[in-house]
Amino acid sequence: MPQHTFTVNGERVTVDVADDVRLLWVLRDVLKITGPKYGCGINVCKACTSHVNGKAFNPCSVPVSDLGPDDEVTTIEGLPDTVDAELHPMQEAWLERDVAQCGYCQPGQIMAAVALVKKVRAEGRSITDADLDGIRNICRCGTYTRIREAIREGASRM
Amino acid sequence: MTTAHDARPLPPSDGAPPPDRVGVRRRSLIGWVLAGGTLAVAADLSVGAEPAAAAVPSPPQVPELYDLGDLQTHSALPTSQLIRIDLDEDGVAHFAIPRMEVGQGITTAAAMLIAEELDLPLDKVRVTLAKARPELVFNQLTGGSNTMQSMFTPIRVAAATAKGALLRAAATELGAQVSALVAKAGVVTGPTGTSLTYGQLATLAASAEDVAVEVSLTPRSEFSVIGTSRNREDALAAVTGRKQFTMDLEVEGALPTMVCRPPTLNGSPRSVRNEAAVRGMPGVTDVALVGTGVAVRAATFGQCIDAVRALDVDWKGGSVEGESDESVLAELKRAELPMVVPKVPILASTLDLRVEFMFRSSAALEPNCAIADVRSDRATVWAGLKAPIVAQRDIAKAVGLPVGKVEVNVVTGGGSFGHKLFGDAATEAAVISKAMGKPVKLMWHRADEPRQGRVHPMATSRVRATMLAGQVLTFEQRHTSVVTDFGHGLGERLTALVAELPANLGGLGLSQSIFTLTQELPYNFGVVTQLLNEVDTRFNTGSMRNIYSPDVACANELAVDQIAKRLGKDPYAFRMSFLKSAKAKRCLEAVAKAGGWGRSLPQGVTQGIAVHTEYKGATAVLVELDTRPETVNRKIRDAVTGPRVTKAVIAVDAGLVVNPRGLEAQMMGGVADGIALALTSSNHLEDGHFLEASWDNYFYTRQWNVPPEFRCIVMPSDEELPGGAGEAGVAASVAAVACAYARATGKVPTRFPVNHGTVSFTPKSFVPPVPESPVDGLSYVS
Ligand code: FES
Ligand code: FES
Numbered sequence: 001m002p003q004h005t006f007t008v009n010g011e012r013v014t015v016d017v018a019d020d021v022r023l024l025w026v027l028r029d030v031l032k033i034t035g036p037k038y039g040c041g042i043n044v045c046k047a048c049t050s051h052v053n054g055k056a057f058n059p060c061s062v063p064v065s066d067l068g069p070d071d072e073v074t075t076i077e078g079l080p081d082t083v084d085a086e087l088h089p090m091q092e093a094w095l096e097r098d099v100a101q102c103g104y105c106q107p108g109q110i111m112a113a114v115a116l117v118k119k120v121r122a123e124g125r126s127i128t129d130a131d132l133d134g135i136r137n138i139c140r141c142g143t144y145t146r147i148r149e150a151i152r153e154g155a156s157r158m
Numbered sequence: 159m160t161t162a163h164d165a166r167p168l169p170p171s172d173g174a175p176p177p178d179r180v181g182v183r184r185r186s187l188i189g190w191v192l193a194g195g196t197l198a199v200a201a202d203l204s205v206g207a208e209p210a211a212a213a214v215p216s217p218p219q220v221p222e223l224y225d226l227g228d229l230q231t232h233s234a235l236p237t238s239q240l241i242r243i244d245l246d247e248d249g250v251a252h253f254a255i256p257r258m259e260v261g262q263g264i265t266t267a268a269a270m271l272i273a274e275e276l277d278l279p280l281d282k283v284r285v286t287l288a289k290a291r292p293e294l295v296f297n298q299l300t301g302g303s304n305t306m307q308s309m310f311t312p313i314r315v316a317a318a319t320a321k322g323a324l325l326r327a328a329a330t331e332l333g334a335q336v337s338a339l340v341a342k343a344g345v346v347t348g349p350t351g352t353s354l355t356y357g358q359l360a361t362l363a364a365s366a367e368d369v370a371v372e373v374s375l376t377p378r379s380e381f382s383v384i385g386t387s388r389n390r391e392d393a394l395a396a397v398t399g400r401k402q403f404t405m406d407l408e409v410e411g412a413l414p415t416m417v418c419r420p421p422t423l424n425g426s427p428r429s430v431r432n433e434a435a436v437r438g439m440p441g442v443t444d445v446a447l448v449g450t451g452v453a454v455r456a457a458t459f460g461q462c463i464d465a466v467r468a469l470d471v472d473w474k475g476g477s478v479e480g481e482s483d484e485s486v487l488a489e490l491k492r493a494e495l496p497m498v499v500p501k502v503p504i505l506a507s508t509l510d511l512r513v514e515f516m517f518r519s520s521a522a523l524e525p526n527c528a529i530a531d532v533r534s535d536r537a538t539v540w541a542g543l544k545a546p547i548v549a550q551r552d553i554a555k556a557v558g559l560p561v562g563k564v565e566v567n568v569v570t571g572g573g574s575f576g577h578k579l580f581g582d583a584a585t586e587a588a589v590i591s592k593a594m595g596k597p598v599k600l601m602w603h604r605a606d607e608p609r610q611g612r613v614h615p616m617a618t619s620r621v622r623a624t625m626l627a628g629q630v631l632t633f634e635q636r637h638t639s640v641v642t643d644f645g646h647g648l649g650e651r652l653t654a655l656v657a658e659l660p661a662n663l664g665g666l667g668l669s670q671s672i673f674t675l676t677q678e679l680p681y682n683f684g685v686v687t688q689l690l691n692e693v694d695t696r697f698n699t700g701s702m703r704n705i706y707s708p709d710v711a712c713a714n715e716l717a718v719d720q721i722a723k724r725l726g727k728d729p730y731a732f733r734m735s736f737l738k739s740a741k742a743k744r745c746l747e748a749v750a751k752a753g754g755w756g757r758s759l760p761q762g763v764t765q766g767i768a769v770h771t772e773y774k775g776a777t778a779v780l781v782e783l784d785t786r787p788e789t790v791n792r793k794i795r796d797a798v799t800g801p802r803v804t805k806a807v808i809a810v811d812a813g814l815v816v817n818p819r820g821l822e823a824q825m826m827g828g829v830a831d832g833i834a835l836a837l838t839s840s841n842h843l844e845d846g847h848f849l850e851a852s853w854d855n856y857f858y859t860r861q862w863n864v865p866p867e868f869r870c871i872v873m874p875s876d877e878e879l880p881g882g883a884g885e886a887g888v889a890a891s892v893a894a895v896a897c898a899y900a901r902a903t904g905k906v907p908t909r910f911p912v913n914h915g916t917v918s919f920t921p922k923s924f925v926p927p928v929p930e931s932p933v934d935g936l937s938y939v940s
Binding site: 017018020021022023024025026028029030032034035036037038039040041042043044045047052055056057058059060061062063066075076077080087091094095098099100101102103104105106107110115116119129132133134135136137138139140141142143144145146147148 | 399459572575819853862
């Protein structure tokens with residue numbers, strides 16, 4: 001079986017798995033990293049949102065062979081370490097606003113939020129309503145309003 | 159259904175049970191101190207409930223669920239209906255709630271009740287979900303928004319019992335009177351200042367036998383936890399990814415498993431043409447034919463998906479071959495009950511309205527899933543189940559084991575909305591595990607959910623009202639629906655409570671009883687009749703975040719706006735003058751004020767206002783809907799944009815509120831659902847199957863549909879008990895959006911959601927039944 005080496009949450013891993021297995025299943029079923037959730041498997045619901053090299057992506061739609069030894073994957077579990085803290089400021093904002101209901105979508109929401117804030121920062125601006133409108137992550141519990149509030153709050157702390 | 163201690167004062171809470179006073183009606187509340195190594199207490203689930211007025215007739219459905227033998231066995235146990243709290247040596251209280259947490263916040267609310275009565279900090283209370291407990295019969299069902307209502311008193315009684323036992327132990331230990339002790343934040347302090355923690359007292363307070371004690375509860379005026387806004391106890395786990403759902407559990411040998419499902423609704427497999435080839439695919443360990451399709455088990459779910467796509471199956475037809483939206487609508491039309499307008503004066507004018515509601519998928523974001531390990535002599539199942547006892551019975555039957563050999567573990571669910579009332583995935587997983595002789599972790603593909611999963615039934619609602627001289631003389635409603643499946647125990651519970659039901663329910667069928675029990679027209683409209691007829695059992699149905707109310711309220715409130723218009727009245731003023739309930743009026747007034755009813759808005763932006771009463775409470779919603787072309791025609795990839803609700807204000811009177819912040823969250827979700835139901839989300843039935851297969855086909859509310867301005871007003875209440883909250887926000891929301899849409903377009907929509915007429919996607923393939931996972935994920939990195 002082919003071997004694939006990359007970094008997950010700061011740790012270098014090598015997995016024996018067929019080339020075309022999507023990364024979501026390598027994370028969840030092989031590496032037992034269960035923060036990224038399955039909600040569609042076709043890059044639509046965004047429940048699996050994680051980061052690759054600091055940017056948001058959806059591992060359900062990436063064959064494991066697309067990753068190389070230099071690629072760094074961060075899941076919700078590794079997010080606090082990116083800021084060397086117990087919790088990332090975005091997670092703190094999420095707690096403050098008591099966003100989660102069932103919680104199933106929330107790891108993906110938080111990962112998307114962090115990447116969005118970074119992206120608009122890189123563009124030299126701050127979050128607008130239009131940016132928030134453009135977030136594709138589904139929340140079937142309908143926590144959208146609190147997500148919007150928490151992102152603004154989290155951005156101010158980041 | 160029952161209102162416990164309505165106007166009756168609760169006994170004072172001075173630690174010692176007050177003596178009965180002549181002439182004072184007081185319900186004595188009994189708790190139990192249970193035998194154990196550390197303190198264990200319990201309360202009967204029926205505590206605080208009004209006793210049934212008359213003999214309970216033998217309900218026909220009960221023996222299926224729980225027979226006489228079981229009843230005799232269990233009623234012999236003094237503790238059969240008990241809920242129990244255990245205090246450990248670290249001073250932490252543990253409670254396994256016989257309900258299911260699906261995001262509605264009941265574990266947090268239960269912890270708050272315990273913290274209140276036990277005088278313990280909230281972080282020292284751990285609430286978990288109880289396994290299936292068959293002896294609880296109807297008392298282990300999470301539905302009808304009834305959890306807080308039914309658990310409010312029993313949980314408090316148990317906690318108060320624990321506090322009493324701790325105080326008695328401390329009194330002995332400190333050589334002081336109970337009345338001289340103060341319990342606060344998990345510490346008991348004596349008159350000399352010496353103190354003992356609950357942890358230290360846990361063993362000392364333990365009992366050698368079960369003892370019944372009389373307790374009194376903290377009066378409302380002294381609440382310090384109940385009624386305050388608290389964050390969810392599982393919030394940290396949720397935001398760190400540590401919260402575990404069924405799919406995240408590791409069960410030895412339970413490998414990923416999926417099912418290749420038929421191309422038509424409820425079809426079934428005849429045979430597999432390429433079983434050997436699929437068995438040989440990478441990662442695949444097993445292939446098994448089951449009633450619902452062909453199951454595959456593999457090392458990863460990705461490999462399951464590949465195998466499902468590769469399977470070549472000979473399928474038998476489904477349950478609705480050739481049927482479509484139009485044919486089922488025609489069937490409903492034929493089943494509509496006639497109106498029976500009483501004789502009205504000849505000059506009266508008549509309003510007729512008929513509205514159609516399409517099928518809707520009640521799937522949560524977490525798809526149906528379950529873990530099952532079925533052996534020859536026993537079975538263990540893990541799943542998100544709101545009615546675990548019913549699931550346990552179904553599983554036992556499906557795999558041919560006695561109920562007692564089936565252990566059902568309840569796992570927190572990733573949303574439910576009525577979907578998890580049914581143990582579909584749990585039973586299917588058990589059947590597959592048995593067929594393969596191995597443990598399985600079953601997951602439905604997203605595509606399976608709208609296509610084969612539970613849907614909210616298609617329905618029509620007809621309203622006829624007659625008016626004369628500024629008054630409404632009659633209001634009739636005929637609701638006609640595809641049959642709603644109540645096979646999850648709600649029906650059984652209602653039947654068992656029959657003695658407490660209003661007398662006029664006699665002779666009605668189950669659905670009609672539920673309809674009659676849940677629907678009330680909140681207006682003074684003269685002669686009112688509301689009737690239900692249900693036809694067609696071929697669909698997999700269930701109620702989605704409320705049973706009939708969202709559709710019924712939508713039709714009614716649209717009619718109310720039309721009546722107001724005919725009478726030349728403002729929709730808000732008209733409602734205020736015809737509403738019966740003071741609660742409803744207060745809610746309506748609150749949203750009108752906070753939302754600025756009647757304020758001037760740009761051309762193309764309209765307001766809608768609606769009200770709903772249910773669960774002994776009321777909700778009112780005001781929305782502003784932007785139907786200007788630049789909004790309606792916004793372009794977002796794979797999205798339905800359309801008119802946008804730009805502001806939503808909801809006011810809710812849900813009785814005594816345990817956790818206002820949690821209630822607000824429920825209302826926020828209710829509004830999101832209401833918007834989807836009115837504008838965007840439905841299933842299309844065509845040629846015997848539903849076209850929708852994922853979230854890019856099924857348009858639940860997304861960020862681009864969310865009102866940028868949202869406000870929830872929690873109304874103060876004098877009620878002694880909490881009312882329902884989980885579903886309360888939906889009905890008035892869908893109605894308010896519908897009313898705003900009707901005003902904006904000048905035409906009352908006759909079909910919901912309003913965009914149902916356009917199929918705005920290319921349907922995904924039916925064979926194979928699931929789409930391939932894309933491989934271009936890295937090109938969307940952002
Ligand atoms: S599971 Fe990856 S986007 Fe839905
Ligand atoms: S919190 Fe349940 S899906 Fe978002």
